Amino acid sequence: MLELRNIGVTYAEGESGSVEALKDVSLLCERSSFVVIVGANGSGKSTLLSVIAGAEKPDTGSVILAGSDVTALPEHRRAPLIGHVFQNPTKGTVGDMTVRDNLALAASRGQGFGLRWALSRALQEEMRARLADLGIGLEDRLDQPVSALSGGQRQALTMLMATWKRPRLLLLDEHTAALDPRSADLVMNLTGRIVSDRGLTVLMVTHSMQQAVQFGQRLLMLHHGRIVYDIRDGEKRRMRPSELVARFDELRRMDRLDESAASLLQDQYI
Numbered sequence: 001m002l003e004l005r006n007i008g009v010t011y012a013e014g015e016s017g018s019v020e021a022l023k024d025v026s027l028l029c030e031r032s033s034f035v036v037i038v039g040a041n042g043s044g045k046s047t048l049l050s051v052i053a054g055a056e057k058p059d060t061g062s063v064i065l066a067g068s069d070v071t072a073l074p075e076h077r078r079a080p081l082i083g084h085v086f087q088n089p090t091k092g093t094v095g096d097m098t099v100r101d102n103l104a105l106a107a108s109r110g111q112g113f114g115l116r117w118a119l120s121r122a123l124q125e126e127m128r129a130r131l132a133d134l135g136i137g138l139e140d141r142l143d144q145p146v147s148a149l150s151g152g153q154r155q156a157l158t159m160l161m162a163t164w165k166r167p168r169l170l171l172l173d174e175h176t177a178a179l180d181p182r183s184a185d186l187v188m189n190l191t192g193r194i195v196s197d198r199g200l201t202v203l204m205v206t207h208s209m210q211q212a213v214q215f216g217q218r219l220l221m222l223h224h225g226r227i228v229y230d231i232r233d234g235e236k237r238r239m240r241p242s243e244l245v246a247r248f249d250e251l252r253r254m255d256r257l258d259e260s261a262a263s264l265l266q267d268q269y270i
Ligand SMILES: Nc1ncnc2c1ncn2[C@@H]1O[C@H](COP(=O)(O)OP(=O)(O)O)[C@@H](O)[C@H]1O
Pocket: 011, 012, 014, 019, 020, 021, 039, 040, 041, 042, 043, 044, 045, 046, 047, 048
């Protein structure tokens, strides 16, 4: 379904020099797989999703989606195939439009027929039914502006919009990280349900060790722009949050050893 071949991304010189955000990353994800991605801040997780979505062009390598090489396709041309949900609940919805019009936008995406076509009677009924399915009463708030919703409700709506047309691929970038714990649980449970009901292929970045062990069949850990762990099936099912934390600690310990070794080497040359 998704294949990354030797992806490299280097961000241009900033104040602290250039940053190699992804280093020769290759990955094959099967159709309907749910892949969770963890890694320290700055390890390249968001860059990886951006390269897949087309928001970031890789310096090397290629992105193959559903059998086609999409590396040269700009983000808006990939958008009909890919749902991309971010941490900030205001990013996936239009605040001063109603719930209904937001959903109409999602329903007309990639078709160019606009809102008038989208607001057919059948679609209105589908909206009501699918909102009711979320189980948080949004079906009674179709005429309210999205800005009147709580962060959790808004992110639940974003999830529904991102999956309205069954994307080939759903990219979730810490989509519950800005929510209070209860809303985060709600949105995560909805996510699990939508993904399994619709058989979606998902890459989900999370900071939550609990989510990382509880969801998905595969777990990747990124470290300094490389995939350092790829844990699947039985091993993934047996994984506990404490074991994942231990792996993080081990990587940090190795980083510190690297730093000490580097400074030792430097000292020798001074
Ligand atoms: N637009 C950008 N310009 C320059 N550097 C960037 C940019 N985006 C990310 N980076 C750098 O690339 C590295 C990876 O960032 P990112 O993919 O956002 O990591 P993560 O999502 O794992 O926290 C970090 O060192 C970050 O500072």
